[in-house]
Structures are given as structure tokens and as C-alpha cells.
Amino acid sequence: MAKPIVAIVGRPNVGKSTLFNMLVGERLSIVKDTPGVTRDRIYADVNWLNYHFTLMDTGGIEPETNNQMLRHMREQAEMAIEMADVVMFVVDVKQGVVDADYKVAEMLRKAQKKIVLVVNKVDNFDKLMPDVYEFYNLGLGDPYPISSIGKLGIGDMLDEVTALFPENEDDAEDERPRIAIVGKPNAGKSSIINKLLGENRVIVSDVAGTTRDAVDTAVKWNGKEYVFIDTAGLRRKNKIKEEIERYSILRTVSAVERADVVVLVIDATEGITEQDAKIAGIAHDRGRGMIIAVNKWDAIEKDNKTVSEFSKKVRNTLSFMPYAEIMFVSALTGQRLPKLFEAIEVVIQNHSLRIATGVLNEILTEAVAMQQPPSDKGRRLKIYYMTQVSVKPPTFVIFVNDKRLMHFSYTRYLENKIREAFGFAGTPLKFIIRERKEK
Ligand SMILES: Nc1nc2c(ncn2[C@@H]2O[C@H](COP(=O)(O)OP(=O)(O)OP(=O)(O)O)[C@@H](O)[C@H]2O)c(=O)[nH]1
Ligand SMILES: Nc1nc2c(ncn2[C@@H]2O[C@H](COP(=O)(O)OP(=O)(O)OP(=O)(O)O)[C@@H](O)[C@H]2O)c(=O)[nH]1
Structure with missing residues (x-):
């Protein structure tokens, strides 16, 4: 079910976008069937031979100073480590190994992530191969020379990437339903999870200790175990707006990819926004079960029309998912949170319902x-x-x-x-x- 995720990281200008576009192909420039959702091209499905995976481009911001660049690359690498099964670390044969490459390589090595070191712009293998060997110094194993523009070396590189995919998907053996809690920063995702879990939290012990699983929490409800995938806690300090958006989208994709059911948390005090629609579109495209939780319902003034008026706005903005139930909840007071659990269980059943x-x-x-x-x-x-x-x-x-x-x-x-x-x-x-x- 869950497709492997491959993230591209690397310094500005090494050719990440060019590689991304080449791998994704021209077919996929706009996703049309989710109305109201214009899709940034920062993630896409790739089919290579019999492999299907989601490719993410983590780059795209041009930092001004060296300091900024290093910080940006660190965060990029952290995100990739958290989200991806395999990281493509792209370097540039024309520039050779630079200091920032060493620092990122060290981070990736420490995280024990599956890495493919991709040396781009090797437009002429005969002439440039000697320069490729220099990248052994990064201590990440064999460098894979490619030319994104000339489409050289791509097959060998992808063979290595796909060879590193998790063998028997850990999710496949795990029968517990997986629920991703997604939504804009500050919508109340953590608060909802914490309240839902309450005393019921159990340890997610049998899952391998990778960074990605650190955000998973198992909980027992009515005698059955569920796994919650949190996307909260994106660090916002010093970040450029575009950067925050990019990361929160990629993170959502990664969480949704691994989930059966998605709970979209909307901040009632802000109303429904385009960003909410973008996030909802990801779950819809991937065919996940869906619940819309309008949170902070305690914090707004209400009369007898508020629910229907708010619902109408949500339905308008999320017109592509009329099937999703809207619930008005409060993580603060706990209002209707037990109902949210019931709704999750119903959606899980419906999502795998078979009709004769x-x-x-x-x-x-x-x-x-x-x-x-x-x-x-x-x-x-x-x-x-x-x-x-x-x-x-x-x-x-x-x-x-x-x-x-x-x-x-x-x-x-x-x-x-x-x-x-x-x-x-x-x-x-x-x-x-x-x-x-x-x-
Ligand atoms: N010669 C050569 N140039 C390439 C190749 N791939 C990319 N380039 C060039 O390198 C430059 C940077 O490419 P981008 O794909 O924008 O690089 P990026 O890593 O996405 O850069 P940021 O978006 O700034 O992070 C462009 O001028 C590309 O045309 C290649 O295989 N060979
Ligand atoms: N009044 C009210 N405030 C809430 C409610 N739920 C969360 N908040 C507040 O909203 C703020 C954000 O809550 P978080 O749970 O941290 O939100 P989040 O979506 O996890 O945020 P990120 O980690 O930034 O993605 C906090 O100050 C909470 O106290 C609610 O139901 N009612």
C-alpha cells in the first residue's frame, strides 16, 4: 500500500529540479482532477520498471550567505531523513566536493539513512569519470555519475535507489490502522493527538527505531490498537514562508502516504483556507479515508447558524470531497473527541468495505x-x-x-x-x- 518515498537533497544549483523533472517526465505537470487545487511540482509519483515510488524535491530556495546555505542544507537533510526511505544526495561534478557537502554527508551517515550519492552534470563519462572518484571522500560509498540533461547513468542510479527500498514493507505486516493527523501549523494537531491518547497511549515498540517512526504513537481504544502519525512540530524559527509551506506539504505527503485514514484539522478561528484545500487534496489524490475536524470550536462565538454556515464554507472550499464528514471539536475542552474516534473507526471500516x-x-x-x-x-x-x-x-x-x-x-x-x-x-x-x- 504505502509507496516508498525518495527525497532529493543537495546544494543550490547542483541540478535537483532538473533531475526531478527528468525522472517525473512531462506527463505530470498539473493534477487536474482535484478542483481548486493547483499543485506545486515538489512531489510526484515515479514509475521505474516495476517500481513505484514518490519522489520529493526538498530544495528550491537560494540562500544568500554561506551561513544561510549551511543552515538550509541541514534542515533539508533533517527533513529528508525524517520523511524518506531513501535519500538521493546530489552533488555537482563541475564544482567538486565542497565543505557543505561534507557536513551534509556526515549528517546523513549518522542518521544511518539509505543514501545514494548522485554526481550530476557528468555529461561526458569518458572525460569526467576521474573527477567523480573524488566524491568517495564523502564516505557515502560508490558515487553514481549521471547527467540529468543528457539522461546518462540514470538506469544504474535508479537500480541502486530501488535496491535500497524496504524489503517487506514494515507497514504491510502491521495490521493496525494508521491515522495521519494533518493540517496547517498551529491548527491544534498535537493537542488533538494528546487529548485522544490520554491514558491510552501504548508504546510503539515493534517498529524499527528509525527517525520517521518516532512520530508514530500507538493507542488502544475499545480493545483495538491504532497508530497515529503526527505531522506537528515543524520548526518555524528563521524560516522563509515558502520554505515552511514546502516542508509542511512534503511532510503531509509523507504522513498521508503511510496512512489509511487522514484527519484534517482546521483552525476554526482562522476559517478554511487554500492551504487547507492543498492539504486535503493530497489525501484525496491518494485515496485515503477522510475526516474533517474543525478544531478550537470552543474559541468562537456561536449562534444557531454557525455550524451550518461554517460547514457550507468548508464544503465549498473542499468541494472535491463531499464524502468526508465534518466534525466540530475542541482539543482544549475535549468536546466531541470521543465521537472523533468513533468516526475514525467507521471510516476505517468503509475504506476497506467490499460489496459482492x-x-x-x-x-x-x-x-x-x-x-x-x-x-x-x-x-x-x-x-x-x-x-x-x-x-x-x-x-x-x-x-x-x-x-x-x-x-x-x-x-x-x-x-x-x-x-x-x-x-x-x-x-x-x-x-x-x-x-x-x-x-
Ligand atoms: N551540464 C549540465 N548542467 C546541468 C545538469 N543538470 C542541471 N544542470 C544545470 O544546472 C543548473 C541548476 O539546475 P537546477 O535543476 O535548477 O538546480 P537545483 O539544484 O534545483 O537548484 P535550486 O533550485 O537552486 O536548489 C541549471 O542551469 C541546469 O541547466 C546536467 O546534467 N548537466
Ligand atoms: N482555544 C483552543 N485552543 C486550542 C485548541 N487546540 C489547540 N489550541 C491551541 O492552539 C495552539 C496550537 O496547538 P498545537 O496542538 O501545538 O497545534 P499544531 O497543529 O500541533 O501546531 P504545529 O506543531 O505548529 O504544527 C496552542 O496554543 C494550543 O493551546 C482548542 O481546541 N481550543
Whole structure:
């Protein structure tokens, strides 16, 4: 389920963005199917042979002084260590090994992270190979020479990256549901986790002692164990606004990647913002179960319209996830936090709910009878059959005579019928349209 995460770190100008764009390819410039969410190109899915992973570009800020650069690189490396399974440490053959490279290398070595040392701008292997050997001095093992522009050495480098992926995903063996608590800085993520955990905290002992797992907390509720993934505590001191945004997005991606269910915490005193939509979009794209928790509900003045008005604004801004329940909570007073736990459990169930094909097709037949499928130039859409092929999120394949006739709005109509029949509250549903020859 959870895809490995690979983070790119390195000094400014070594070619991180060029490498990122080359690996991601042109296909993916904008994610269109999440309305209202314009996607920064700082993370993307990469498919290489049979491997699928999420690539993150941690760079992008040009510090002015050497001091600033060192600080920035340290933070970059820290973030990468926390978030990624494998770190691509990119250096520049033209500049050779510089002081900052040594310092970052030392940090990465100490963290015992899986590292691939990538020497970029080796546009001519014959001529530049001698310069590549210098990078052995960093003590990170074999340097992998590449040219991001010339697309040289990429295969060998990726072979090494994928060889370092966790063997049997530790998450796969762990049956406990994983819940990521995400949201803007200061929304109250830590407060909610602490309150939810209360006395129920148990030690996450059987998970390997990597830095990433340090943010995981296991808790027992109604006799069942859950693992919470916290994204709180981003250090903000001295940071540029763009930097904070970038890190909080990447961190969210990393947490969401590992989660089954996501709780988006919104600060009621600030209202819902574009940044909230961005964060929600990540969970939606990845097909996670979803709950919207409007926190600090104690802190705002209310009358009998406040809930419906606030809900309306949330629904408008997060129009791509009408399936998510909105809850009004307070970490301070504990108001409705037990209900939040109940909601999490419901979403977990729905996220892995399977519907038998027979029942599904009864609903389909009925739905088609009630509203005729669309037609175009005299040719009408025929829907033959539907079956659920997977869970987390529930994914359905619909067999039709002609894919082009399947309008988005009709898929939406069918989705609504399925939801009317089976609920599926809190989980996105995925539909795959397949053509089958007419009989
Ligand atoms: N010759 C050569 N130049 C390259 C290669 N890869 C990147 N460059 C150049 O190096 C410069 C910096 O590339 P970027 O990708 O912007 O570097 P970056 O590391 O993302 O820089 P920041 O965004 O400042 O962190 C650009 O002028 C690129 O064209 C390469 O393989 N060979
Ligand atoms: N009134 C009120 N204040 C709250 C509530 N929940 C959190 N706060 C306050 O909001 C501030 C931020 O809370 P945190 O739990 O640290 O927020 P966070 O989302 O973990 O923040 P980061 O670590 O910056 O990502 C603190 O001052 C809390 O006391 C709430 O339900 N009501």
C-alpha cells in the first residue's frame, strides 16, 4: 500500500529540479482532477520498471550567505531523513566536493539513512569519470555519475535507489490502522493527538527505531490498537514562508502516504483556507479515508447558524470531497473527541468495505433504469457489468460499450447510487471504465 518515498537533497544549483523533472517526465505537470487545487511540482509519483515510488524535491530556495546555505542544507537533510526511505544526495561534478557537502554527508551517515550519492552534470563519462572518484571522500560509498540533461547513468542510479527500498514493507505486516493527523501549523494537531491518547497511549515498540517512526504513537481504544502519525512540530524559527509551506506539504505527503485514514484539522478561528484545500487534496489524490475536524470550536462565538454556515464554507472550499464528514471539536475542552474516534473507526471500516458483485449489479440495473445513460450522435452508452476490484479505497471497474460515452456526470450519478445503498461515508471511491465488445 504505502509507496516508498525518495527525497532529493543537495546544494543550490547542483541540478535537483532538473533531475526531478527528468525522472517525473512531462506527463505530470498539473493534477487536474482535484478542483481548486493547483499543485506545486515538489512531489510526484515515479514509475521505474516495476517500481513505484514518490519522489520529493526538498530544495528550491537560494540562500544568500554561506551561513544561510549551511543552515538550509541541514534542515533539508533533517527533513529528508525524517520523511524518506531513501535519500538521493546530489552533488555537482563541475564544482567538486565542497565543505557543505561534507557536513551534509556526515549528517546523513549518522542518521544511518539509505543514501545514494548522485554526481550530476557528468555529461561526458569518458572525460569526467576521474573527477567523480573524488566524491568517495564523502564516505557515502560508490558515487553514481549521471547527467540529468543528457539522461546518462540514470538506469544504474535508479537500480541502486530501488535496491535500497524496504524489503517487506514494515507497514504491510502491521495490521493496525494508521491515522495521519494533518493540517496547517498551529491548527491544534498535537493537542488533538494528546487529548485522544490520554491514558491510552501504548508504546510503539515493534517498529524499527528509525527517525520517521518516532512520530508514530500507538493507542488502544475499545480493545483495538491504532497508530497515529503526527505531522506537528515543524520548526518555524528563521524560516522563509515558502520554505515552511514546502516542508509542511512534503511532510503531509509523507504522513498521508503511510496512512489509511487522514484527519484534517482546521483552525476554526482562522476559517478554511487554500492551504487547507492543498492539504486535503493530497489525501484525496491518494485515496485515503477522510475526516474533517474543525478544531478550537470552543474559541468562537456561536449562534444557531454557525455550524451550518461554517460547514457550507468548508464544503465549498473542499468541494472535491463531499464524502468526508465534518466534525466540530475542541482539543482544549475535549468536546466531541470521543465521537472523533468513533468516526475514525467507521471510516476505517468503509475504506476497506467490499460489496459482492451480485448486489452491486442489482443497484446498477436499478440506477440505469431510473436514469438512462447518455448518448452521443445516436449512439447510446451501454453498461454491461460492474465489479469491485480492490479496497483502500474501494475501486470499481465498470464495463461499457464505449468509454467516450461515459460522462463524468454519469459516473458521479452511479457513485451517488452506490453511496445511497452502501454508505461508504468518509472514503473516496475510484471508478475505472473499461470497454468490452458488444455482443
Ligand atoms: N551540464 C549540465 N548542467 C546541468 C545538469 N543538470 C542541471 N544542470 C544545470 O544546472 C543548473 C541548476 O539546475 P537546477 O535543476 O535548477 O538546480 P537545483 O539544484 O534545483 O537548484 P535550486 O533550485 O537552486 O536548489 C541549471 O542551469 C541546469 O541547466 C546536467 O546534467 N548537466
Ligand atoms: N482555544 C483552543 N485552543 C486550542 C485548541 N487546540 C489547540 N489550541 C491551541 O492552539 C495552539 C496550537 O496547538 P498545537 O496542538 O501545538 O497545534 P499544531 O497543529 O500541533 O501546531 P504545529 O506543531 O505548529 O504544527 C496552542 O496554543 C494550543 O493551546 C482548542 O481546541 N481550543
